Amino acid sequence: MISIMESKHDNSSDKHLDLPLYEQIKRKILLSLEQGVWSPGELIPSEVELANSYHVSSGTIRKAMDELVSQHILIRRQGSGTFVATHQEEQSKYRFLHLANSQGKMKESTNKILLCSHQKAPEAVYKAFEMHPDDIFVHIRRLMSFNLQPIVFEDIWFPCPMFESLNLELLQVWTGTLYGLIENHFGIHMIHAQERISAVMPTEIAREYLQIDKSIPVLDIFRTSYSYGEKPIEVRQAQYVTMEYHYLNYLS
Amino acid sequence: MISIMESKHDNSSDKHLDLPLYEQIKRKILLSLEQGVWSPGELIPSEVELANSYHVSSGTIRKAMDELVSQHILIRRQGSGTFVATHQEEQSKYRFLHLANSQGKMKESTNKILLCSHQKAPEAVYKAFEMHPDDIFVHIRRLMSFNLQPIVFEDIWFPCPMFESLNLELLQVWTGTLYGLIENHFGIHMIHAQERISAVMPTEIAREYLQIDKSIPVLDIFRTSYSYGEKPIEVRQAQYVTMEYHYLNYLS
DNA sequence: CAGTGGTCTAGACCACTTC
DNA sequence: AAGTGGTCTAGACCACTGC
Numbered sequence: 372m373i374s375i376m377e378s379k380h381d382n383s384s385d386k387h388l389d390l391p392l393y394e395q396i397k398r399k400i401l402l403s404l405e406q407g408v409w410s411p412g413e414l415i416p417s418e419v420e421l422a423n424s425y426h427v428s429s430g431t432i433r434k435a436m437d438e439l440v441s442q443h444i445l446i447r448r449q450g451s452g453t454f455v456a457t458h459q460e461e462q463s464k465y466r467f468l469h470l471a472n473s474q475g476k477m478k479e480s481t482n483k484i485l486l487c488s489h490q491k492a493p494e495a496v497y498k499a500f501e502m503h504p505d506d507i508f509v510h511i512r513r514l515m516s517f518n519l520q521p522i523v524f525e526d527i528w529f530p531c532p533m534f535e536s537l538n539l540e541l542l543q544v545w546t547g548t549l550y551g552l553i554e555n556h557f558g559i560h561m562i563h564a565q566e567r568i569s570a571v572m573p574t575e576i577a578r579e580y581l582q583i584d585k586s587i588p589v590l591d592i593f594r595t596s597y598s599y600g601e602k603p604i605e606v607r608q609a610q611y612v613t614m615e616y617h618y619l620n621y622l623s
Numbered sequence: 624m625i626s627i628m629e630s631k632h633d634n635s636s637d638k639h640l641d642l643p644l645y646e647q648i649k650r651k652i653l654l655s656l657e658q659g660v661w662s663p664g665e666l667i668p669s670e671v672e673l674a675n676s677y678h679v680s681s682g683t684i685r686k687a688m689d690e691l692v693s694q695h696i697l698i699r700r701q702g703s704g705t706f707v708a709t710h711q712e713e714q715s716k717y718r719f720l721h722l723a724n725s726q727g728k729m730k731e732s733t734n735k736i737l738l739c740s741h742q743k744a745p746e747a748v749y750k751a752f753e754m755h756p757d758d759i760f761v762h763i764r765r766l767m768s769f770n771l772q773p774i775v776f777e778d779i780w781f782p783c784p785m786f787e788s789l790n791l792e793l794l795q796v797w798t799g800t801l802y803g804l805i806e807n808h809f810g811i812h813m814i815h816a817q818e819r820i821s822a823v824m825p826t827e828i829a830r831e832y833l834q835i836d837k838s839i840p841v842l843d844i845f846r847t848s849y850s851y852g853e854k855p856i857e858v859r860q861a862q863y864v865t866m867e868y869h870y871l872n873y874l875s
Numbered sequence: 876c877a878g879t880g881g882t883c884t885a886g887a888c889c890a891c892t893t894c
Numbered sequence: 895a896a897g898t899g900g901t902c903t904a905g906a907c908c909a910c911t912g913c
Contacts, residue, residue, distance in 0.1 A: 391901060417879060428903045433880090441693070442875060449880045450911030467874045471819075563875040567723075569865030570822035570840040588822040588840030594874075613821030620872055622719045622846075623694060623815040643882060669898060680884045685899090701899045702892030 392427055393434040399425070400439060404455065404560075405599035411457040411554040415445070418453070444562055444599075457560065458550035467550075467564055467596075470522070470611070471619045477517055485512040485580070487539040489531060496528045499595050499606045507531045511542065511549075514580050522616055524577040525609035533557070559604060564596040568618065577610040590618055644679055645686040651677070652691060656707065656812075657851040663709040663806040667697070670705070696814055696851075709812065710802035719802075719816055719848075722774070722863070723871045729769055737764040737832070739791040741783065748780045751847050751858045759783045763794065763801075766832050774868055776829040777861035785809070811856060816848040820870065829862040842870055 390398075400415075409415050418436070422429040436453065439445045443463070446454045458466070470477060491497075492508045500506075508528045515523040527549070529537060534557065545552045550561050571591040578585055590611040598604045611618060642650075652667075661667050670688070674681040688705065691697040695715070698706045710718070722729060743749075744760045752758075760780045767775040779801070781789060786809065797804045802813050823843040830837055842863040850856045863870060 393901080419879090428905095430904085431902060434901085447880060448911085449909065450878080452879060452911095469872075469874075563873065566872045566874060568820065568842065568870040568872065570842045570863075572838075572840060586824075588824060590820065590822045590842075611822075618820040620721075620818045620820065621815065622721075622818060645882080671898085680886095682885085683883060686882085699899060700892085701890065702897080704892095704898060 393431050393438075396421075396425055396427065396432065396435040397438055400435065401444070401599055404444070407558055409455050410558055411455050411560045412459065413455050414452045415455060442562065455560070456562075457554055458548055459554065464548055467561075467594075469619045470517075470616050472616050477616075479518065481516050481519070483514045483516070484539065484542045485514060487511045487537070487542055489535070492528050495593065495608070496606050500530055500603055502530065509534045509537045511537075517616065520615070521581050522612050523609055524573075524580050525607050527605065527607040529553075529605055553605075559598050561596045561598055561604060564594050567593045571610070573610050581610065581612050583612055583614075587612070587614070589613065592618075645683050645690075648673075648677055648679065648684065648687040649690055652687065653696070653851055656696070659810055661707050662810055663707050663812045664711065665707050666704045667707060694814065707812070708814075709806055710800055711806065716800055719813075719846075721871045722769075722868050724868050729868075731770065733768050733771070735766045735768070736791065736794045737766060739763050739789070739794055741787070744780050747845065747860070748858050752782055752855055754782065761786045761789045763789075769868065772867070773833050774864050775861055776825075776832050777859050779857065779859040781805075781857055805857075811850050813848045813850055813856060816846050819845045823862075825862050833862065833864050835864055835866075839864070839866070841865065844870075 403409060415421075416424070418429050418432050422432045425432070436445060436447070440447055440453075443456050443466070446456050448454065457463070465477065488510050489507050490510055491505060492510065494504070496508065497504060497506055508530055511527040511529075513525055513527070514521055515525075536556070541552065541556065542549075545555075547555075554560050569591045570588050572585070573581065573583065573587070573589045577589070581589070583589075590609075590613055592609045592611060594605075594607045594609070595603050596605040596607075655661060667673075668676070670681050670684050674684045677684070688697060688699070692699055692705075695708050695718070698708050700706065709715070717729070740762050741759055742762055743757060744762070746756070748760065749756060749758055760782055763779040763781075765777055765779070766773055767777075788808070793804065793808065794801075797807075799807075806812050821843045822840050824837070825833065825835065825839070825841045829841070833841070835841075842861075842865055844861045844863060846857075846859045846861070847855050848857040848859075
């Protein structure tokens with residue numbers, strides 16, 4: 372295997388000596404994204420330009436990009452170019468929301484912000500961030516409804532000081548998705564998340580907003596979301612009413 | 624775009640005139656798998672052999688196979704060849720079981736078959752197969768335990784007459800996974816599944832086997848599994864105790 | 876019409892497995 | 895040593911977008 376360092380470049384910080392070229396390039400692109408060289412939605416250099424600047428063939432660039440495209444990190448548009456993926460496109464609006472009724476689809480949704488404050492977080496939250504009990508977080512509480520029926524009640528946590536400026540007014544003015552706002556105001560794009568799902572009896576406050584009887588169990592969904600660097604960016608704990616809608620998951 | 628039909632072959636039933644070559648080849652391979660030309664675990668022809676027999680370059684064959692490999696339909700082993708994927712490898716034993724405790728992993732599991740009979744199925748089941756109320760199914764009931772703790776109680780349904788010969792003795796003799804048995808005795812490989820998850824109070828029979836109090840809610844997971852032809856092969860309804868273990872899902 | 880990504884080819888060389 | 899998949903190249907031509 373020929374590394375970029377040995378063969379052409381004089382990039383003395385290159386640590387990927389034994390990795391295939393396309394893997395080295397993939398990591399360089401990811402690093403550029405992590406460092407904000409290209410922002411969500413932005414056009415990145417064309418395949419031939421990248422091939423020239425990395426001194427590899429365009430086939431190698433394509434192989435590196437193929438993987439990033441399949442991970443929804445980049446988006447190719449034939450004739451236009453390759454773009455940094457964003458949560459602000461219509462198609463990815465429900466990418467992380469696995470909810471459907473028995474007919475398979477969702478009706479119009481509405482989002483109501485119930486509160487937004489800066490405060491300490493419960494243990495499960497600060498531990499997910501590997502932070503401390505006294506650290507301050509932005510806490511957002513909201514209610515999602517489908518067809519005017521309340522379905523999801525959730526508490527969302529972002530760490531300070533990074534998200535210090537996130538406040539109620541911003542949230543209420545913004546008309547897109549929450550992840551779209553995070554991209555727009557902080558330049559951070561969520562690329563994947565993990566959800567831990569269990570069945571519980573709803574908390575009293577959730578039950579009140581979800582307008583269900585206290586005998587009705589709900590899904591408890593604890594999500595941790597990650598951006599490019601594999602560091603957690605957001606944690607949320609949601610309760611889903613699953614009488615009409617269900618959590619849908621595809622296994623492959 | 625040049626189709627195989629127009630250019631080289633005389634395959635008069637080719638309907639993929641406008642698809643790229645690699646897509647046409649991918650479908651031909653899938654069709655061969657569906658028709659049982661190659662069985663689970665079997666070695667398929669090498670890339671150069673396939674390139675010769677389809678009259679395309681090896682790069683095109685690779686592109687077709689890349690997609691099938693990423694869908695876990697084929698497995699490449701450098702130096703040995705390309706094989707039809709199977710559920711009998713250690714790595715795919717838990718491919719469809721998204722269960723983990725807070726430490727992230729599962730202890731040893733044991734499977735107890737509670738019953739296996741041939742009978743009519745409830746509405747949700749025969750409808751998922753687009754069959755009729757009077758149709759007969761193989762019904763399997765089983766209990767999965769982790770670390771001796773009962774966690775999953777499930778009712779599994781396979782349609783007759785295809786699975787007529789599936790019986791209690793077969794199940795009790797078999798030491799691998801259920802999907803491994805299905806591959807071994809029926810030559811059918813499950814490639815993906817859909818799960819619909821909700822929170823419910825356990826049924827009385829489930830509660831008894833899962834040894835939980837009647838105040839404890841459980842996950843209700845309705846799974847439909849598919850083989851190559853996108854026709855449903857198996858339906859199961861499971862109840863998961865989520866006090867120690869949780870349903871884990873990765874979003875991307 | 877220039878520039879982009881999408882498809883396809885032909886072939887070199889490497890890494891690995893099997894005999 | 896022979897055969898397999900894995901990496902990488904150089905270049906042709908097509909389909910699509912935007913000016």
